[in-house]
Amino acid sequence: SWTPDSFVDTTVSKLKEQLGNDKVVLGLSGGVDSTVAAVLLDKAIGKNLYCIFVNNGLLRKNEFESVLDQYEHMGLNVKGVDASARFLKALEGISEPELKRKAIGGTFIEVFDDEAHHIQDVKWLAQGTIYPDVIESVSVTGGPSATIKSHHNVGGLPDYMKLKIVEPLRMIFKDEVRRVGKTMGIDPELLGRHPFPGPGLGIRILGDITAEKVRILQEVDAVFLNGLKKWNLYDDVWQAGAMLLPVNSVGVMGDERTYEKVVALRAVSSTDGMTADWVNLPYEFLQETSNKIINGVKGVNRVVYDISSKPPATIEWE
Ligand code: XMP
Structure with missing residues (x-):
């Protein structure tokens, strides 16, 4: 019967056999799947695994630094690439959600391709694809694999996509990925992280994206x-x-009238993201959070809570 330990043993020995002394490149996203895939490959081929972690400037606060630090402590051969400015430039003036996704995905591919070229004689591209990604044509799990897949039909494939593909998680489900990660000693906090979309905060800033809005x-x-x-x-x-809404509302602070941004908070329960319910968060929590945001974040004077289920509303607003 399937156990995480036996999965690790057989996968690591298969990877050793398949990859030999070849070099492999992998895009880390900070998410569960790419991290577990990286640790499995690291066990199999060590320093021949070259991980690339791209900062698209649309990650959570301090996420790039803290996750990169965590990867380094795990002993992974990882290079952090801060491409924030390049992404912001590519997004300049774009408001339409699908065009934003294209700009972010396209820039990711350019940055990743540039980096992959610095690795001499790299033969393989590793991806954290899991079984549900294999059966759905487009991944909803986020991270580089989703980005790459949605751009398969753009034409003029970048060079790194001519690499052979290795996907050690393609036969297992998310809960199994977490168990495999746990048995390999990956930090439970990392394994329990919420899903986060590949385009990041880019699709949570409605309308055009600027450094100040980020x-x-x-x-x-x-x-x-x-x-x-x-x-x-x-x-x-x-x-x-x-979500940062493209709406200003009137407020009052002391004797002053303010005219500042509105943010919407969203928290959902779900099993796979296909359907979702809004979570009945305690009023006391919402009260504290709203006060902290309005008093602590310059530029915001109103907080609302999203009480829409999926369907018909989606989880993201764009
Ligand atoms: P929706 O908004 O469609 O989201 O209800 C379902 C799940 O998919 C994530 N999501 C994305 N992930 N690239 C991604 O990698 C995307 O463009 C994208 N759009 C939505 C969303 O965060 C949720 O987990």
């Missing part, structure tokens, strides 16, 4: 997520985040 949303999101953890609500929620 800053505001990162602050708001951090208050919300840290609060969920502090109140022990994080693990009861499947996914949570904040």
